[in-house]
Amino acid sequence: MEVLSPEQKAGFDRDGYLVLERRLSAAQLATLHAEIDRYTEQARGLTEGTDALDLEDSHRPDAPRVRRIKLPHTHSEVFRDLMTSDTILAPARDLIGPDLRLHTTKLNMKEAGHGAAVEWHQDFAFYPHTNDDVLAIGVILDDMGAENGPLMVFPGSHKGPIHDHHDSGFFVGAMDLARDGYDMADAVPLMGPAGSISIHHGRIVHGSALNTSTRARRILFYEMMAADAWPVMGSMTKFSTLEDYDSRMLCGQSRQPRLADVPVRIPLPAPPIGKTIYEIQKGLTARSFDTAKG
Ligand SMILES: O=C(O)CCC(=O)C(=O)O
Numbered sequence: 001m002e003v004l005s006p007e008q009k010a011g012f013d014r015d016g017y018l019v020l021e022r023r024l025s026a027a028q029l030a031t032l033h034a035e036i037d038r039y040t041e042q043a044r045g046l047t048e049g050t051d052a053l054d055l056e057d058s059h060r061p062d063a064p065r066v067r068r069i070k071l072p073h074t075h076s077e078v079f080r081d082l083m084t085s086d087t088i089l090a091p092a093r094d095l096i097g098p099d100l101r102l103h104t105t106k107l108n109m110k111e112a113g114h115g116a117a118v119e120w121h122q123d124f125a126f127y128p129h130t131n132d133d134v135l136a137i138g139v140i141l142d143d144m145g146a147e148n149g150p151l152m153v154f155p156g157s158h159k160g161p162i163h164d165h166h167d168s169g170f171f172v173g174a175m176d177l178a179r180d181g182y183d184m185a186d187a188v189p190l191m192g193p194a195g196s197i198s199i200h201h202g203r204i205v206h207g208s209a210l211n212t213s214t215r216a217r218r219i220l221f222y223e224m225m226a227a228d229a230w231p232v233m234g235s236m237t238k239f240s241t242l243e244d245y246d247s248r249m250l251c252g253q254s255r256q257p258r259l260a261d262v263p264v265r266i267p268l269p270a271p272p273i274g275k276t277i278y279e280i281q282k283g284l285t286a287r288s289f290d291t292a293k294g
Helices: 006-015 026-041 077-083 086-096 242-246 277-283
Strands: 017-020 053-055 066-070 100-108 118-121 134-140 197-201 206-208 219-226 249-251
Touching: 006 017, 006 086, 026 066, 026 077, 077 086, 077 100, 077 219, 086 100, 086 134, 086 197, 086 219, 086 249, 118 277
Parallel strands: none
Antiparallel strands: 017 197, 053 066, 066 100, 100 219, 100 249, 118 206, 134 197, 134 219
């Protein structure tokens, strides 16, 4: 083990999540915040999103509202350097082994007063793999309390089924919580001071509410898997060649697939609209969370 205790690893295996408090220094946080400001300034004047910026539905060119910085590691050295640091990779190696491949990165902004909710879902429903050594590391960039839309999880749900994320015949990337037997009162918020790190298992049921508070809630997600977890055909994971796929190795070696007895559903037919989770989830009828009023 590099950084986690045996108890923390056992906790993750049992519950499907961990929070590691205060892993980033004040200086690192300041650098990340400044980098975010550089992006949000680019939103002023935009009439639609760009390759880097996903905008809130209530965004206006003169009142910019950024929902997400997309794939930040592809256009920012700051976010790329953090991704390849031991701060991010050491806990992941402790949990799923030395060979890690990146799935994606995103920085969900959830700005004060209007930051969008994310409906309940399992990441593995979007990208089923041959085994479930799949997780997301979340870098908590603002103090995260109950009021500013923390990520919430259902402990132990990573050991259950992959639920139906379809509605009206299409994949909508979200579940009908009541239909699947969950009570929102049982969800646990992953809270901690800015600079903490959350880790959630790829199969855990999770979501987060609209941020109606006066404080932002920004989380930078690095989603990754053991290199021997290969996407099942129909997964939203796309790659064109082996070189392309292997260019996503974060550490260790590329591996042949390991096939485990894991539940799998295929996210097809593809959603009729949208590429981001916020757009795709608009197809869900039985919403759990409010949407912004504008
Ligand atoms: O930002 C959040 O609270 C949830 C993010 C999430 O689950 C996702 O983007 O897939």
